[in-house]
Amino acid sequence: MDHKNEIHAIRIGRLLLRKKMQGNLSDSEQAALDQWCQSSPHYQRLYDEQFDPTASNHELQTILRYDATKALDQFHKKRTHQQPVRRISKAVIRWAAAAILLITSSVGIYLYNRYTLHQQKDTMALEADVSAGTDQAVLTLADGTIVDLSEEQAGIVIGEKGISYVNGSAIGDSHLKNQKEQILSLRTPRGGQYQIQLSDGTKVWLNAGSELKYPLQFTGDIRQVELSGEAYFEVAHQYKNTKAGAQRIPFTVLSDRQVIQVLGTSFNVSAYVGSPTKTTLLEGSVSISASNNQRRYLLKPLQQLTIDGDDVTLKNIESNNSTLWKDGVFNLSGVALQELMEQVSRWYNVDVSYRSPELRQLNFEGTVPRYETLKSLLAIIEKAGDVSFELKDNTVIVKKKPNKPTAYGIKQK
Known part of the structure; x- marks a missing residue:
C-alpha cells in the first residue's frame, strides 16, 4: 500500500468505528467494518470492548467526542477537491476499500497500539486535551473588507465572475466589483488550513499560520503571488502568443528571503518568519533567487533549497515528505x-x-x-x-x- 493509502486507511478505519458508535453507519460501511473485525482477534477485541456498555476506557470517550458524519463529509470534500470529480456512488466504495486495506496493512497494528496505549499507565501530565486544526481562513479584499470563510468548506475558487467555495456555492461578491487587478489576501490562523484555486487554474494548499497575497485576476504576462508561511503549489501552464509561437508565462512566488520563478510545476515552500526558508521541488523546474547572495539556483525534481541566514544549502531528497502535511x-x-x-x-x-x-x-x-x-x-x-x-x-x-x-x-x- 502506498503512503497516501496508508494515511487514508488510518483515518477511515477510525471514522467507521466512530460512525458505528453514533448509530449512523451505512450498510456498505458496516460490511467493511465487519470484515475488518473478522480478520484479527485484536480488531475483534477492540470492537467488543468499545461496544461493551460497561467499558469506560479513554479511547471510548475520545471516539464519542468526534462527529463522525461531519468528519467523513470533510474527508470526502478534501478528496473531491484534490482529485478529479468522480461519481458519488464510488465514494462509499472508496471508504470501504480503505477500511479493507487496513486489514492487511501493518497500519492496522497502529490502531491496535493506539488502543492498548490507553490501557497502560499514562505518563503524560496533561491538564486538558487540544483538538487538531481545521479548515479555516480569512479572506481580505482590496477595499479592506474581511470575510470569515466557512469551516465547512475546504477552500475557494477564483472564477471570472468572482469567488466561490469549492462546492460551487457563492461567496458574497458585492465587494469584488472593479477589483480585478487589485491584491487580495487569504490568511490561515494558527490551527487552520485552506485551499485556493487561482484565476489561472493554479492550486495552492495553505498551511497553518500562513498568508497568500494574489490578484483577483492575473493580467498580461505577469502571474505573481506573495507568500508568508507554508504552501504547496500546483502551477497551471499558461501561454502567450508570440511571433516565435506559443510561449509559457512564468509564475512567480515572492517570500521574505527569495524569489521563485516557475513555468509549471509542483513544489512546496516553507517561509515562516524566524525559521529557515525551504523550497522542495516535486515536478518540473524552478529558478530561485536568494536575496542574501543574489545568486540564482535551478532546482530539479526531488531537490530542496534551504536558506538560513547567510547559509544556502541545496540537497537531493529521497521522497516528497515535505508535502505530507497537506495529506x-x-x-x-x-x-x-x-x-x-x-x-x-x-x-x-x-x-x-x-x-x-x-x-x-x-x-x-x-x-x-x-x-x-x-x-x-x-x-x-x-x-x-x-x-x-x-x-x-x-x-x-x-x-x-x-x-x-x-x-x-x-x-x-
Missing part, C-alpha cells in the same frame, strides 16, 4: 524535534518550551496522523523515544524521560 500527516523522518514541535505549535495553536536544550535536536523516523488530538499525538511520540510532554497553560513542556521505551509505530534515530 493529513506529520513527517518525522529527517526532522529534528524542534522543527516538528514548531509544526505542532502552529497546527494546535499552542506554545512549546524545553526543559533541556539538547532535546531540540532529537530525531525520529516515521509519520504520525495530523488529525489526532494533541494528547494522542504526543503520546505516540512519547512512546517512541526518551522524551515526555506536559501541557500547562496552553504550553507543551518538553522533558527528558529517564528510560527509553520500546518504539511505537515510529522510532527514534
